[in-house]
Amino acid sequence: MCGQFLYPDKFSHIYIEERAFDHPMVNEVLSSFPQSRVIRIRHYKDVFNRPGQDTGLQSKSKNLILAVNEGKKIFEASPVCQDFGYGKFYYVQSAMNCIFGCDYCFLKGMYATSNIVIFVNTDDYIKECEAKLTEGPMYLCASYDTDLTALSTVCSWQETWENLALTHERLTVELRTKSAVSDTKKAPNLIYAFTLSPDRIISEFEKGTPSLDRRIESVNRAIEHGAFVRLCFDPLIYVKDYELCYNEFADKIIRSIDLEKVKDLSIGTFRISSDYLKNLKRSCPHSSAVLFPFVREDGFCVYPDDLKTKMISILAERFEGAGFGSKLYIF
Amino acid sequence: MIHIFTAIECEASPLRHLVNDDISLTVTGVGKVNAAFAVGRTFGPDKTRNDLLNDVVINVGICGSGNLEGMYLVNKITDNASQRDFYPDILRVFDIDEAPLITADDTVTDPADGVLYDMEGSGLFEAANKLISPDRIIILKIVSDKGDTERLTPAIISSLISKYVPDIERVISEVRSGLIAKPDESYDDLYELLHASASMTVQIDELMAFASSLGVDGRALFMEQIEASEDAKINKAKGKEIINRVRSILIS
Numbered sequence: 001m002c003g004q005f006l007y008p009d010k011f012s013h014i015y016i017e018e019r020a021f022d023h024p025m026v027n028e029v030l031s032s033f034p035q036s037r038v039i040r041i042r043h044y045k046d047v048f049n050r051p052g053q054d055t056g057l058q059s060k061s062k063n064l065i066l067a068v069n070e071g072k073k074i075f076e077a078s079p080v081c082q083d084f085g086y087g088k089f090y091y092v093q094s095a096m097n098c099i100f101g102c103d104y105c106f107l108k109g110m111y112a113t114s115n116i117v118i119f120v121n122t123d124d125y126i127k128e129c130e131a132k133l134t135e136g137p138m139y140l141c142a143s144y145d146t147d148l149t150a151l152s153t154v155c156s157w158q159e160t161w162e163n164l165a166l167t168h169e170r171l172t173v174e175l176r177t178k179s180a181v182s183d184t185k186k187a188p189n190l191i192y193a194f195t196l197s198p199d200r201i202i203s204e205f206e207k208g209t210p211s212l213d214r215r216i217e218s219v220n221r222a223i224e225h226g227a228f229v230r231l232c233f234d235p236l237i238y239v240k241d242y243e244l245c246y247n248e249f250a251d252k253i254i255r256s257i258d259l260e261k262v263k264d265l266s267i268g269t270f271r272i273s274s275d276y277l278k279n280l281k282r283s284c285p286h287s288s289a290v291l292f293p294f295v296r297e298d299g300f301c302v303y304p305d306d307l308k309t310k311m312i313s314i315l316a317e318r319f320e321g322a323g324f325g326s327k328l329y330i331f
Numbered sequence: 332m333i334h335i336f337t338a339i340e341c342e343a344s345p346l347r348h349l350v351n352d353d354i355s356l357t358v359t360g361v362g363k364v365n366a367a368f369a370v371g372r373t374f375g376p377d378k379t380r381n382d383l384l385n386d387v388v389i390n391v392g393i394c395g396s397g398n399l400e401g402m403y404l405v406n407k408i409t410d411n412a413s414q415r416d417f418y419p420d421i422l423r424v425f426d427i428d429e430a431p432l433i434t435a436d437d438t439v440t441d442p443a444d445g446v447l448y449d450m451e452g453s454g455l456f457e458a459a460n461k462l463i464s465p466d467r468i469i470i471l472k473i474v475s476d477k478g479d480t481e482r483l484t485p486a487i488i489s490s491l492i493s494k495y496v497p498d499i500e501r502v503i504s505e506v507r508s509g510l511i512a513k514p515d516e517s518y519d520d521l522y523e524l525l526h527a528s529a530s531m532t533v534q535i536d537e538l539m540a541f542a543s544s545l546g547v548d549g550r551a552l553f554m555e556q557i558e559a560s561e562d563a564k565i566n567k568a569k570g571k572e573i574i575n576r577v578r579s580i581l582i583s
Contacts, residue, residue: 058466
């Protein structure tokens with residue numbers, strides 16, 4: 001089912017675990033959504049993991065789940081993740097799923113729903129993080145299963161991780177986002193990673209996300225504030241005239257952003273687990289981003305080698321030519 | 332197809348006029364086992380989720396409540412015996428008040444406020460959700476009593492349901508507007524022309540879907556390559572070559 005009668009772009013229903021009501025974040029979230037209908041639930045998985053959910057339809061009418069995470073909160077990242085040279089690379093699951101609806105997002109492949117879970121027991125997260133820090137310095141990706149910056153209109157998780165980084169120098173926090181609403185803080189152990197894509201990719205495949213101009217403004221504002229900024233050109237997505245598309249994009253980036261002041265740049269083409277791709281195709285059955293005839297390598301679907309090399313070299317050569325080769329990470 | 336289920340005949344009779352080739356009406360019998368069995372029987376033993384992507388289940392029936400009145404769209408179902416919860420996925424705007432439902436094994440004589448009580452909802456939902464996504468299971472309950480069910484006659488029940496028929500019709504109309512006819516596209520002709528093995532048919536399907544997403548006529552592209560083939564007879568090896576050529580053209 002689909003159609004024009006879906007609830008508009010807001011949370012029509014907020015499902016809240018009974019045990020979550022005592023946490024201050026619940027009231028914080030509810031105060032932003034007074035029109036939402038609150039449904040008390042026993043456990044978030046009863047809603048999040050319902051069988052047979054129509055993720056494509058849900059993505060047009062997302063709902064919110066507020067829950068207490070009693071399990072593990074901080075995880076060691078997979079070896080295929082970008083660790084940017086940091087040895088101990090972790091991610092934290094303070095929320096699951098994203099407010100945006102990018103066709104190619106691995107979250108659509110990983111989760112059985114488009115609804116968003118926000119865990120509200122912030123103190124437990126801080127305790128687990130501080131305990132881990134006693135073992136040594138830690139690089140923590142805070143926006144791994146979500147876009148926390150985009151969710152900062154809903155909850156204060158981004159601020160929590162920023163403040164933790166500001167008070168714990170052994171902790172490096174990375175906040176990755178496609179969002180433009182960015183109020184950044186200056187600290188060497190706080191990295192704002194902006195994912196930038198050509199406008200054509202944004203309009204075709206990154207539904208609900210800000211335009212490239214707005215993201216560039218956000219990057220420049222962060223640089224002006226002295227924040228440590230990473231630019232992520234990842235994933236590069238195939239379109240028929242990708243050479244023109246990404247060349248114009250590189251022009252615009254070099255013209256609009258002072259790359260001298262950027263910490264580093266990462267480039268990577270789209271790749272995804274074969275299992276996740278099946279779900280992505282169900283969720284976005286008409287998107288060329290997921291219907292591409294991928295090559296299968298070790299359980300992952302990737303672009304053919306020659307295409308991958310060509311796509312990466314468009315941006316890599318331009319950034320190297322502009323003198324920023326030493327800042328490049330290629331995945 | 333829209334499948335309406337009611338527990339008893341007097342709930343169904345005001346809805347009989349809705350039945351047509353696209354709408355069925357089934358009287359399940361009272362209780363959650365009967366409701367679940369009726370859903371299973373309606374869909375049959377061989378159906379899969381993919382077969383039923385355009386099917387919708389609507390449960391219409393009376394219920395008890397301490398203080399609620401009128402018709403409600405159920406947003407949570409608790410099975411009183413198992414204490415399991417089920418959540419219909421409410422993604423569409425029906426403009427009907429929502430309420431939670433408790434499904435009990437017997438009539439609840441002292442119903443609480445703010446909640447509905449029936450005897451079928453959990454069984455029907457759980458059975459339907461085996462094959463139907465939770466946004467296509469719609470539970471509509473009409474409050475008939477505060478536990479004092481002995482005064483309810485078939486005529487009273489039918490009259491109560493009749494009162495809400497316009498709202499039920501509106502829900503059906505809204506649901507129907509969202510159903511999309513599944514294109515029945517077959518590439519059997521291409522499989523045959525290219526002497527496709529099982530893995531080649533998967534590749535053809537993938538390329539056709541990708542071509543369509545790019546706005547390219549995939550079939551025309553395949554036919555061009557088949558016609559351009561120098562060999563009068565295409566064998567499996569030639570078929571693979573053509574598939575690779577089409578792939579190269581699409582991702583060039």
